Amino acid sequence: MKIYLVGGAIRDILLNLKVTDKDWLVVEGNIKLMIKLGFKLVGKDFPVFLHPITHEEYALARTEQKVGHGYKGFVYYSSSKITLEEDLLRRDLTINAIAQDKLGNFYDPYNGIQDIKNRILRHVSNAFQEDPLRVLRVARFTAKLASLNFRIHKKTLELMKIMSNSGELSYLKPERIWKETYNALQTSHPHIYFQVLRKCEALSIIFPEINKLYGIPAPLRWHPEIDTGIHTMLTLKIAAKLTTNVAVRFAALCHDIGKGLTPKKLWPRHPGHGLAGVPLIKKLCKKLKIPNNIKNLSVLAAQVHDFIHDIYNQKPKNILNIYNMIDAWRKPYRVKQIALISEADARGRATLESIPYHQGEYFINMYKYILNINIKNIINNNKLKGIDISEKIQEERLKLLKLYLKS
Known part of the structure; x- marks a missing residue:
């Protein structure tokens, strides 16, 4: 032996x-x-x-x-x-x-x-094309080894295209797709995973919601890269530089997914794209059996990222509603997560990758200031019960928020 x-x-x-x-x-x-x-x-x-x-x-x-x-x-x-x-x-x-x-x-x-x-990724034999999961594996290896300048051999990429168009990818189980994607999202260059899938014509099968974003324009004033698919990859690239958290990275990937539903007559504008993306994200997460914590963050990020960009112009009550919406009081980590996703979105634009994004820090600091509220004192001093407690706490939080904005 x-x-x-x-x-x-x-x-x-x-x-x-x-x-x-x-x-x-x-x-x-x-x-x-x-x-x-x-x-x-x-x-x-x-x-x-x-x-x-x-x-x-x-x-x-x-x-x-x-x-x-x-x-x-x-x-x-x-x-x-x-x-x-x-x-x-x-x-x-x-x-x-x-x-x-x-x-x-x-x-x-x-x-x-x-x-x-x-630095070549090359298949061992033509038997490579018998296992459709290898399309995703090669895409993941390319992302994993991107910093070492690995590239896919031309003939291997040709086999991957044949496999993508053979119908075999449709037989992959959701758990396997998500496992490869999760591992790819942990690499230092997760955007390359999705770029490779698109290059070998697998993205339209595995992630049609993401693939559909390519070719959809955004206003040149805000998006020098114009194409929403390119912006999505740039956003994921920046997110990977900001954090290793897979939930944040996946949410960054999905933040503009609703733009795929915008009628052409409204292009390049995309009014309401955040809310429009919610059912798409839920459907995608259900299809691939993605964990709820990742799904929930992605849904929230799609809805509020534009709000964070414009936070300096928002009313105190609306800002407080955002903290309530993301359940910041029970899940404080979400405040930073939303800030990071919004920053990735703002910097995920051609020629704007290095711009400062103060809105995220502003959003975090406001939250920290509001946390100074002493909930036990509020309850004891006012002898409140039930819903009255919640209303009083909201009232005090709003007071602190207004005080912060004045200062």
């Missing part, structure tokens, strides 16, 4: 990146032997084991055959006779098809090390 470290861990070691997960490949092994050695069998579709001490994954060498639709449409064959080269052949990209033995020797039958040196 021979054991090799394989996959992303090898890639990241060669790129001097932090290794977060290690996957091990067992060649010339079998289930009985692994169990005898104390490994715990956990794989459902093919033999995967957990190490008794490290709990890292060990998989028996296997091959696969396409028999149905989607990423689950495979039959896997595992045998002690399957070679290392045969197992590596089934993998997606050459940079993920490298193995290392316990002595540190590399096994690279498909020239993945050279592709790492040349």
Whole structure:
């Protein structure tokens, strides 16, 4: 029995990146032997084991055959006779098809090390196109490795286009789509994930709501880039620089989604686009089974981001209503989240990426000032009950807000 470290861990070691997960490949092994050695069998579709001490994954060498639709449409064959080269052949990209033995020797039958040196994402074989999830994976790897100047090989991109137009993407399960998207949103360049999906013609299938924004104009006065799709990507790019929070990044992606519903006769204006985007965001989140905290923030950001831009001209009562609307009193973190999304929107415009955005800080500081209110004293001093307490608290908050604006 021979054991090799394989996959992303090898890639990241060669790129001097932090290794977060290690996957091990067992060649010339079998289930009985692994169990005898104390490994715990956990794989459902093919033999995967957990190490008794490290709990890292060990998989028996296997091959696969396409028999149905989607990423689950495979039959896997595992045998002690399957070679290392045969197992590596089934993998997606050459940079993920490298193995290392316990002595540190590399096994690279498909020239993945050279592709790492040349910064190329290249499919291992034409079997690449049998798994539609690989379209999303390559888009995610491009986003993950963007700072290292990786690019997709021309023939690999051609295969991705074929896959996008084959109908196979429609068989992907929502959970898998969201998992890849979530991981992409965690990278330093999440906008590249969506740009790659569009380049290989998958965005219109996976995220039609985002794809529809391309070609929709916005007023040149406010948007030098004009195109709403381009603005959306610039906004996500800025959001990624401001925070690592996935909820904020996703909300930034969706903030202008309602512009896709604006009648052409109103272009380039988009009155009411924030509210119009709410049902689209809810539908998208339901379709991909996106967590409620991300959905709720995205809905709120779509509705209020334009309000934050114009906050200097807003009435105190309306500002207080925004804090109430985002449930700032129970979820104070939302104040900063909304400020960051609004800043990303303001700076997500061609030639305006570095403009100062004081409205966000203003929105945060006002909130902090209002928090000085002592709710216990209000209740005790006024001997209030029920709804009267809420009304009195609102009244006092408004007083403080007006005081802040005067100062």
